[in-house]
Amino acid sequence: MDSPVIWIAIAVVLLIVVILIAVFAGRTRRSLRRRFGNEYDRAVAQHDSRDAAHADLQARIERRSGYDLRDLDDSAAVAYVERWRGIQRRFVEDPATGLLEADTLVVEVAEQRGYPDQSWDRQAADISVDHADAMDDYRRARAVAYDTRDGAAGTEEMRAALLRYRAMFERLVGRRVDEEERS
Amino acid sequence: MTADPFDHLLAPADRDELDHRWTAIETGFVEDPKRHIELADDLLGDVIDRLEAQLKHDRERLSAAWRGGDVTTEQLRELLLRYRDSYQRLRGVVIPRAQR
Numbered sequence: 581m582d583s584p585v586i587w588i589a590i591a592v593v594l595l596i597v598v599i600l601i602a603v604f605a606g607r608t609r610r611s612l613r614r615r616f617g618n619e620y621d622r623a624v625a626q627h628d629s630r631d632a633a634h635a636d637l638q639a640r641i642e643r644r645s646g647y648d649l650r651d652l653d654d655s656a657a658v659a660y661v662e663r664w665r666g667i668q669r670r671f672v673e674d675p676a677t678g679l680l681e682a683d684t685l686v687v688e689v690a691e692q693r694g695y696p697d698q699s700w701d702r703q704a705a706d707i708s709v710d711h712a713d714a715m716d717d718y719r720r721a722r723a724v725a726y727d728t729r730d731g732a733a734g735t736e737e738m739r740a741a742l743l744r745y746r747a748m749f750e751r752l753v754g755r756r757v758d759e760e761e762r763s
Numbered sequence: 764m765t766a767d768p769f770d771h772l773l774a775p776a777d778r779d780e781l782d783h784r785w786t787a788i789e790t791g792f793v794e795d796p797k798r799h800i801e802l803a804d805d806l807l808g809d810v811i812d813r814l815e816a817q818l819k820h821d822r823e824r825l826s827a828a829w830r831g832g833d834v835t836t837e838q839l840r841e842l843l844l845r846y847r848d849s850y851q852r853l854r855g856v857v858i859p860r861a862q863r
Contacts, residue, residue, distance in 0.1 A: 669789040742793050758794070 612637050618636040619708045636705075637739045644709040644732055649694040651754060660753050664746070668757075675738040679725040686718070689752045713753045717744035772814055772852070781810060822848060 609630070613620045616637055625634040652660065663685060671678030691697040695706045700722070708715045724741035727733040733741070750756055773781070784806055792799045828834075829842055 627814075665790050667794050668791075669786065672789050672792050739796065741795050 592645075608634060615641075616708060616712045619712045640705050640709050644706050647694050647696070647706070649710075652692060652718055656692070657753050657755055660685070660749075661755060661757055664749060664753075664757050668742070670751065675735055675742075676733075677740050677756075679721075679745070680743055682749070683722060683725045684740055686745055686749050686752065689749060693752055707752075709750075711717070714748045714751045719747040721748075722744040772817060772856070773810075777813060780830070781806065825849070 612634060616623070620633070620637065623636050624630055627633040627636060664682075667678050667681045667685065670681065672725035687697060687700065687703065690703055690707055695703050697703060704715070704718065704722075707718070711718075721741040724733045724737055725745075746757060784802070788799050788802045788806065791802075825842060825845060829839060834842075
């Protein structure tokens with residue numbers, strides 16, 4: 581007699597639990613997607629499940645919170661911008677080498693900022709926590725830079741890639757490359 | 764060939780300004796290739812103009828020294844040495860390039 585009531589009560593509780601889980605998952609997804617942008621889609625595409633992608637992105641945030649990030653002081657930033665300009669000049673002479681130098685310099689600056697220089701992928705994942713909107717540029721530049729070793733990338737492609745590296749470089753250094761140019 | 768034959772032909776201030784412009788052109792190329800090719804073209808035109816102006820000016824001064832007026836053979840000889848300097852300076856710019 582009162583057993584249907586119990587079953588209904590259990591069903592209602594289960595429904596509420598399911599709804600809460602869905603709401604929570606939806607919130608997690610929205611917050612990660614907002615934070616990581618394209619990088620979120622990339623993670624989802626790379627992992628078997630959305631949950632695995634979420635775990636990956638959460639782990640990045642977790643790991644990154646353990647780092648002691650710091651801004652570059654002015655003289656260091658200026659010196660890096662100067663080195664970057666040198667790379668832009670050398671690009672004219674030898675685009676492929678310029679691009680690889682740019683890759684190396686970005687990694688170096690990232691390390692100076694406090695993102696440990698582990699594997700490239702690991703460091704890039706760490707950087708994505710703070711600079712998600714430059715990640716797409718950064719990864720695409722990397723792909724071209726390593727294409728050039730086989731002579732696969734054309735000059736225009738390499739030029740665009742150098743500017744993509746620069747987007748990340750400027751984020752990490754905290755200043756624009758062409759600011760002091762007009763002195 | 765000496766390091767930079769144009770050293771003898773352009774004033775240091777000119778040279779610094781041109782070098783500065785050239786560096787900016789190379790640096791800016793990745794940003795906007797077409798625009799910086801134009802700037803390079805302008806720069807080369809400027810260098811040519813300045814060299815031409817300087818060379819003509821030098822020659823006019825030498826010409827004025829012996830045209831119109833009594834000039835001794837000794838003075839002519841000294842002037843010829845100055846012509847030779849000028850000639851050799853220019854030759855230093857032009858010949859090595861032809862030999863490359």
